[in-house]
Amino acid sequence: MLDWESIFATRSSRMRASEIRELLKLLDRPDIISFAGGIPDPALFPDAEFKTAYADIFSGPSVGAALQYSVSEGYLPLREWLVGEMAKIGIPCEAENILITSGSQQALDYLGKLFLSPNDTALVTWPTYLGALQAFNAYEPNYDQLTPGGNRTPAAYQETAAKAGGRVKFAYLSADFSNPTGETVTRTQREALIDMADEMDIAIIEDGAYQSLRFNGDAIPPILALEIARKGTINETRTIYSGSFSKTLAPGLRVGFVVAAMPVIRKLVLMKQAADLHSSTINQMAICHVAERGFDRQVDKIRSVYSQRRDAMLKALETHMPDGVSWTRPEGGMFVWLTLPVGMEGAALLAKSLVTAKVAFVPGKAFFADGSGANTLRVSFSCANETMIEEGISRLANLIRGEILAKVA
Amino acid sequence: MLDWESIFATRSSRMRASEIRELLKLLDRPDIISFAGGIPDPALFPDAEFKTAYADIFSGPSVGAALQYSVSEGYLPLREWLVGEMAKIGIPCEAENILITSGSQQALDYLGKLFLSPNDTALVTWPTYLGALQAFNAYEPNYDQLTPGGNRTPAAYQETAAKAGGRVKFAYLSADFSNPTGETVTRTQREALIDMADEMDIAIIEDGAYQSLRFNGDAIPPILALEIARKGTINETRTIYSGSFSKTLAPGLRVGFVVAAMPVIRKLVLMKQAADLHSSTINQMAICHVAERGFDRQVDKIRSVYSQRRDAMLKALETHMPDGVSWTRPEGGMFVWLTLPVGMEGAALLAKSLVTAKVAFVPGKAFFADGSGANTLRVSFSCANETMIEEGISRLANLIRGEILAKVA
Numbered sequence: 001m002l003d004w005e006s007i008f009a010t011r012s013s014r015m016r017a018s019e020i021r022e023l024l025k026l027l028d029r030p031d032i033i034s035f036a037g038g039i040p041d042p043a044l045f046p047d048a049e050f051k052t053a054y055a056d057i058f059s060g061p062s063v064g065a066a067l068q069y070s071v072s073e074g075y076l077p078l079r080e081w082l083v084g085e086m087a088k089i090g091i092p093c094e095a096e097n098i099l100i101t102s103g104s105q106q107a108l109d110y111l112g113k114l115f116l117s118p119n120d121t122a123l124v125t126w127p128t129y130l131g132a133l134q135a136f137n138a139y140e141p142n143y144d145q146l147t148p149g150g151n152r153t154p155a156a157y158q159e160t161a162a163k164a165g166g167r168v169k170f171a172y173l174s175a176d177f178s179n180p181t182g183e184t185v186t187r188t189q190r191e192a193l194i195d196m197a198d199e200m201d202i203a204i205i206e207d208g209a210y211q212s213l214r215f216n217g218d219a220i221p222p223i224l225a226l227e228i229a230r231k232g233t234i235n236e237t238r239t240i241y242s243g244s245f246s247k248t249l250a251p252g253l254r255v256g257f258v259v260a261a262m263p264v265i266r267k268l269v270l271m272k273q274a275a276d277l278h279s280s281t282i283n284q285m286a287i288c289h290v291a292e293r294g295f296d297r298q299v300d301k302i303r304s305v306y307s308q309r310r311d312a313m314l315k316a317l318e319t320h321m322p323d324g325v326s327w328t329r330p331e332g333g334m335f336v337w338l339t340l341p342v343g344m345e346g347a348a349l350l351a352k353s354l355v356t357a358k359v360a361f362v363p364g365k366a367f368f369a370d371g372s373g374a375n376t377l378r379v380s381f382s383c384a385n386e387t388m389i390e391e392g393i394s395r396l397a398n399l400i401r402g403e404i405l406a407k408v409a
Numbered sequence: 410m411l412d413w414e415s416i417f418a419t420r421s422s423r424m425r426a427s428e429i430r431e432l433l434k435l436l437d438r439p440d441i442i443s444f445a446g447g448i449p450d451p452a453l454f455p456d457a458e459f460k461t462a463y464a465d466i467f468s469g470p471s472v473g474a475a476l477q478y479s480v481s482e483g484y485l486p487l488r489e490w491l492v493g494e495m496a497k498i499g500i501p502c503e504a505e506n507i508l509i510t511s512g513s514q515q516a517l518d519y520l521g522k523l524f525l526s527p528n529d530t531a532l533v534t535w536p537t538y539l540g541a542l543q544a545f546n547a548y549e550p551n552y553d554q555l556t557p558g559g560n561r562t563p564a565a566y567q568e569t570a571a572k573a574g575g576r577v578k579f580a581y582l583s584a585d586f587s588n589p590t591g592e593t594v595t596r597t598q599r600e601a602l603i604d605m606a607d608e609m610d611i612a613i614i615e616d617g618a619y620q621s622l623r624f625n626g627d628a629i630p631p632i633l634a635l636e637i638a639r640k641g642t643i644n645e646t647r648t649i650y651s652g653s654f655s656k657t658l659a660p661g662l663r664v665g666f667v668v669a670a671m672p673v674i675r676k677l678v679l680m681k682q683a684a685d686l687h688s689s690t691i692n693q694m695a696i697c698h699v700a701e702r703g704f705d706r707q708v709d710k711i712r713s714v715y716s717q718r719r720d721a722m723l724k725a726l727e728t729h730m731p732d733g734v735s736w737t738r739p740e741g742g743m744f745v746w747l748t749l750p751v752g753m754e755g756a757a758l759l760a761k762s763l764v765t766a767k768v769a770f771v772p773g774k775a776f777f778a779d780g781s782g783a784n785t786l787r788v789s790f791s792c793a794n795e796t797m798i799e800e801g802i803s804r805l806a807n808l809i810r811g812e813i814l815a816k817v818a
Contacts (some may be wrong), residue, residue: 002610002647004672007578009526009548015679042473050476051467058460064451067459067659102511102663106685113547117418134683138522139418169416201411238411250476252690254511263413270424274543276515280689281661 010118014137033392035379036360038179038334044305045250046290046298053289057282066282072273073265074100074257075284081291082243086259089211090225091241093234097259099268102279104209104244104256108135110271111170111205111240114264116141120166123157127337127367127376129179129207132172143369146171149189154200170203170240171196175223177210177333180367180378184331190223194230197238203264204239212248212299214332215307224259235261245287247334248299253283306334309381312389320397322404334382337364339375341404346377349403357395419527423546442801444788445769447588447743453714454659455699455707462698466691475691481682482674483509483666484693490700491652495668498620499634500650502643506668508677511688513618513653513665517544519680520579520614520649523673525550529575532566536746536776536785538588538616541581552778555580558598563609579612579649580605584632586619586742589776589787593740599632603639606647612673613648621657621708623741624716633668644670654696656743657708662692715743718790721798729806731813743791746773748784750813755786758812766804 005012057066073079079095086093101107108131116122116139123146124132133143142164144157161168171193175185185193197204206223221229224239231237240260245253258268272278290298313336317327324341340346346363353359364376379396381389414421466475482488488504495502510516517540525531525548532555533541542552551573553566570577580602584594594602606613615632630638633648640646649669654662667677681687699707722745726736733750749755755772762768773785788805790798 001645001670002612004670004676007524007576007611008676009522009524009529009578011526012523012676012680015676015683017679039478042477045473045476047467047472047476051464051472054463054467055460058456058463063456063460064454065661067454067456067661068451069448069655069660102685102689105683109684113418114421115416115418117420120418131683131686138680138683167416169418201416203411203416236410246478251478251686252474252476253692254685254687254689261410261413267413267417267421267424270426271421271547274424274540274547275518276511276663277540277660278663280511280663280692283662283689283692 011138011140014140032354032358032360033384033388033395034360035381035384035392036362037383038380039383040247040251040302041305041383044302046294049290049294049298050250050286053286054282056289057285062285066285068281070278070281072269072278074098074279075281075288078284078288078291081288082257082259085295089219090221091228091234091259093259096262097234097265099258099265099272100279100284101256101258101272102254102276103246103251104207104242105131105135107242107256107258108132108205108207109138110258110268110275111242112136112139112141113271114267115169115203117166119164121157121161121164121168123168123171124369125173125178126370127180127364127373128172128369129174130366132207133369142166144168145370146173148173148185149192154196158200168200168202170205172205172207174207174209176208176220177213177330177335179210179333180335180362180364181337182328182330182333182335183337184220187220187226190220190226193223194227194239202238206239206241208241208243209247210333211243213303213306213334215303215310217331234259237261240264245291248295248302249287249290253280253287255279255283255287306382309384309386309389310336312386313379313381313393316390316393320394322397322401324404325400334380336379336381338377338379340377340400341407342375343407344375344403346374349377349400353396353399357399359392359396361396420547420549423549441763441767441769442793442797442804443769444790444793444801445771446792447789448792449656449660449711450714450792453711455703458699458703458707459659459695462695463691465698466694471694475694477690479687479690481678481687483507483688484690484697487693487697487700490697491666491668494704498628499630500637500643500668502668505671506643506674508667508674508681509688509693510665510667510681511663511685512655512660513616513651514540514544516651516665516667517541517614517616518547519667519677519684520651521545521548521550522680523676524578524612526575528573530566530570530573530577532577532580533778534582534587535779536589536773536782537581537778538583539775541616542778551575553577554779555582557582557594558601563605567609577609577611579614581614581616583616583618585617585629586622586739586744588619588742589744589771589773590746591737591739591742591744592746593629596629596635599629599635602632603636603648611647615648615650617650617652618656619742620652622712622715622743624712624719626740643668646670649673654700657704657711658696658699662689662696664688664692664696715791718793718795718798719745721795722788722790722802725799725802729803731806731810733813734809743789745788745790747786747788749786749809750816751784752816753784753812755783758786758808762805762808766808768801768805770805
């Protein structure tokens, strides 16, 4: 038998199983209250609207086109609809500035592929979206810690990157209600990040997957919008915005998008052509159909439900969590991020929790590029109703209280 | 403005626009008879069956699952259906040996990513599928010429690869009715290729995109089938088989698959998880629905129509082409491959043809990893009816005859 490991590319050693994906399997166990998944509540999917969309496609004149190969850039009416949406959040652009991808996960993979040669450096927050680390890992980068508004100088970043054998290529972050922390980057931090990127002459990758899921507070313009305001046109900017329909309409169709300056989009189109030709034609049409007829209504529905669940989770945390545990207070998204007393281990806690408290969550360590953050964990409120949230957080808090007491004793 | 070229990864210099994709734009000009596209005839798509499939999904209990995230491996019932199909062509395997991809193009991208470090060598035929070269190019390999059954020794290949700074990782080929030549690799050649791969300890990537489109002649077992017959089980083989529903059911859903030993599939699953999470859930369900209810009937329909078009094209070539032009006689697929007298240029001929003969085809040079083959061209019979084929080949033959005479004069 072939010794496969001996002929795999060097990058394959960085492809490892995801803790989160393994945990998803727990969702099916009825005795477990799960805050582990980062997935939308299927009860909120616009089923009826999608049913109509597919039926209309098959009854209309475009059925042949829907089933056929199509252009790598993506379905033009969908890109045109996105032009309108982007304008609403301060991002004036043309259809030529947009590439449709197979979910925004694919955008992250392609951007890693476009920028990263082995030993280049990607700046990411500690913690960051685990899927971004997994996507970038295939291109064998180093990571350095991005602290929006922090005091590391461009020169310091550049020196570290040069020592590691490459250069800084981009800063990746989710500015709104990020996965895993739920936190939002302030406007001042966004502006400072543009300054820093200008000085270092690097790209910014802005992950907008949760951008439209704001429950309260004032919207902050996307980093790309702030940069366009400075530079006059998207084609002069260095910020690459990725977005998704997975959290608003449905993830199962695998439709996301990238918005950026034309030199970037042109290269990504060639990359997509070589990598999978194009995203599903019929699904792009279906997404366009549903989005054109009621995107805002659908987003309002999701916000309303998730907002109540966020409230329930924050209230339950306030009520039940012992001293020594802190957590974020997100203004949107799907996640709350807990920090346990130093010395406690999220992974060990999960192992106990599944047996005793019967509550699932994601230990935070996997979200840290440097393997730190052992005393953190992520809970999602998107798929649990308010009763489950109160019950699950109460049980989890009791377990944590017991652990803290055992440590003290 | 950022000097993008200066921060793109080194691999990006090998991402260039595809001649074929640019040519696809010509298909819409009504005065041109096009043999250029390598796409299926949309008139043969099983529209009604897909309409029913999507309607059934939305009326059934799985609508939530259809719109939700799903496992990276792919939809289990579809993988189980494929297990049955593979058994019919001599490839006994389990669902665990199958990964669903977003078209077989994605399988080629992932296999390049899995095996190729920069300067490794991929063996490909001269000519080969252009999309394979494009997919592999992102991983910066060298190419060497694969001649199934030819007399290059493993030692010679290995020496050339070592000089180029890497090692031979795999041999890629399409064994049945390949794109672009339409030719089939004989059983003896397939067996010789397994011998060679065993000796070199490399993988074989067998592109089965056209495998089921045989019109006449006896089917030859896939290379993977021949290797399983030798080694007893798929998990001991080195052949990785990629397949597609794009030529049989419809390309617009982007559903393909890889069949291989479990160590390969396990690694590809991790890669897919990091790169795009999974292929569209709803489309995998729709493909499964249509395949389970009438895959063979659909394939029979396509074979019957394409077979008549192949006959018409071979007849027209026989009738009209001048001496000095030769062509393949495929037993299936979509393509015939023409070789013009040495010194004639397919690209120059196309430029003239679009103006005078008003016939489109693909110049062959792009299919050669070494840039040779200037005097070759590919014509596809999949999307033209018999009248168009007779007329188009007649016009093309007249143009070629004129060119040959002009050269002699």
